[in-house]
Amino acid sequence: MSSGLALRADPAPILACTVSRNVHHFDLLIEDMEAELGNAWGDLSFAEARSFIHQPGAENLEFLALALTPKDEGDLGMIGELIKAAKARGVRSILVAHELKPASLHELLRLGAEDFVPYPLSNSALHDAITRLRNQTSAPDMPQVHPVRIVGEHPERNTQAPATIAPRLGGKAAVFAIQGLAGGTGASTLAVNLAWELATIDKQKSPSVCLIDLDLQASTISAYLDLPRRDLIIELLQDARNMDVDAFKQALLGYGGKLSVFPAPPDVLPLDLIGPEEVEALLNLATQCFDVVVVDMPHTLVMWTETVLNRADVFFTTMERDMRSAQNAMRFLKALRAESLPVEKLNFVLNRAPGLTDLNGKARVKRLAESLGVKISTLLPDGGLQVVQAGDEGQPLCEIARRNVLRKEIARLATGLHKAMISEFQAKA
Ligand SMILES: Nc1ncnc2c1ncn2[C@@H]1O[C@H](COP(=O)(O)OP(=O)(O)O)[C@@H](O)[C@H]1O
Ligand SMILES: [Mg+2]
Incomplete structure (x- = not known):
């Protein structure tokens, strides 16, 4: 992959970007992104992503794959801002976490990241996460649950989440x-x-x-x-x-x-x-x-x-x-x-x-x-x-x-x- 979207010779529309300190530390992610998206993805540093997300065209992105290691834990604030800015433009975030502390993970999920896959990636982990994103309808008040999920070989079946998650009967559970x-x-x-x-x-x-x-x-x-x-x-x-x-x-x-x-x-x-x-x-x-x-x-x-x-x-x-x-x-x-x-x-x-x-x-x-x-x-x-x-x-x-x-x-x-x-x-x- 070329580094940086601007350098890409291939005019294919960019549907997704990896964001990391160095994408070459995430070889399996590169492989899986290529398998899922062919040429329609780019890789960005955090600084590039922060600037790109505000540029025209960024709203065409489906998602960012934020590839994180413990080194990034000092920058959770900045990463959270990126997730929020992406979300504001309708771009989802998937965390690809290599040995990240659960607390950091929670923090980023709380800030609006849609999904999480551990790195090294298991066989279909990225594919499954992308499928989940694509099957989600974006209900702005309920970003954390999975409103529609069609899986397996049974398209007629819905693995649909309840519309609201809350106690209804007003007593102790x-x-x-x-x-x-x-x-x-x-x-x-x-x-x-x-x-x-x-x-x-x-x-x-x-x-x-x-x-x-x-x-x-x-x-x-x-x-x-x-x-x-x-x-x-x-x-x-x-x-x-x-x-x-x-x-x-x-x-x-x-x-x-x-x-x-x-x-x-x-x-x-x-x-x-x-x-x-x-x-x-x-x-x-x-x-x-x-x-x-x-x-x-x-x-x-x-x-x-x-x-x-x-x-x-x-x-x-x-x-x-x-x-x-x-x-x-x-x-x-x-x-x-x-x-x-x-x-x-x-x-x-x-x-x-x-x-x-x-x-x-x-x-x-x-x-x-x-x-x-x-x-x-x-x-x-x-x-x-x-x-x-x-x-x-x-x-x-x-x-x-x-x-x-x-x-x-x-x-x-x-x-x-x-x-x-x-x-x-x-x-x-
Ligand atoms: N009352 C029942 N009548 C017919 N099949 C049953 C009945 N209860 C359980 N089974 C079948 O027995 C198998 C084991 O049941 P399962 O609920 O998974 O057991 P457990 O969780 O106790 O290990 C399953 O294939 C299930 O469909
Ligand atoms: Mg059982």
Whole structure:
């Protein structure tokens, strides 16, 4: 690439610019810009960019890719001014951050940068960020959320964010956590579908709902709702104590214009990447912004299980009728009791429960509950292949099979929880 727009011989219109101290420190960015834009981009120093952004023609730019290293952290003010000046001319900013401190990143996102990709760039990171920018409509009062996002091979599906992100019901937010007592017992299926049923429960006034995927190693929420990858989540989670409402909203993805999702990071991560303080901070933000927060938990006990349990109004644990679930349930209860944790918040959910006429099966469930010394309060039937199909297609069950028995049971559960929330709000009003 030539250095500086003025020196370019190629008359192709310039659609984007990298801005950095030295673009040759960002070889992968050069490669990806060429792959995405051919010759239609230029590279600028910060000084050149500050002057260029005010010149005629700059408004034709789609975006600036600001490539930053720790050396630039002393100049955040100047970089912020550049982002603002670009924004004023309708030019978006993507941060390409090489070892930047999360606090600096937040500062620049707060100042108006639209998106963030870590450097070295992963395969499709820049492409995905550009796609996100192009799919965004620029709502001036809501620059941080993603109003329209069409992804994957399903153009007819909208991964649209809710129009506003705010509590609607005027009470304290309810927190529902869901943990599988063994893998594959339907925790994420319940989390996704419960969140969706709550978010769509009333035509006029459904609660605003945020689904948080904290299953950092086996996350499936993004797949079950066909949501795009969000690389910035890992930084935000690690620095959650400094995250503010804007940064939190920026991280959210939307589904169907009604549900907001805080996804898990796209890569498999150690569960102790975050601790109780980060989880507490995340829950504080979510409960500030929404009426209902649904948390998909990892299957194992972690340092912050207690944090979520303490915050939860109901902590669902999913299990099946096998020995594996029974033994894990026993161990789980023992661990909680040993720490004097609020076991009464647990709501045992038996998935793939026996049908009404399966007397043998029902007797076994009764014995299971007795041996654990708990009540199994929620029974979810086997919904058959449609459940797997909904997950594979990235849609809540209700959207592809409204009459499915599992969908109906989860809808009933949602109705009960919604009623309980409303009457609690009214009692406190
Ligand atoms: N009640 C059910 N009926 C039919 N299939 C189910 C049911 N619950 C879960 N599944 C399927 O079982 C698999 C595992 O479910 P998932 O919710 O991902 O489990 P977990 O989050 O506990 O690991 C998925 O393919 C899901 O579609
Ligand atoms: Mg899961």
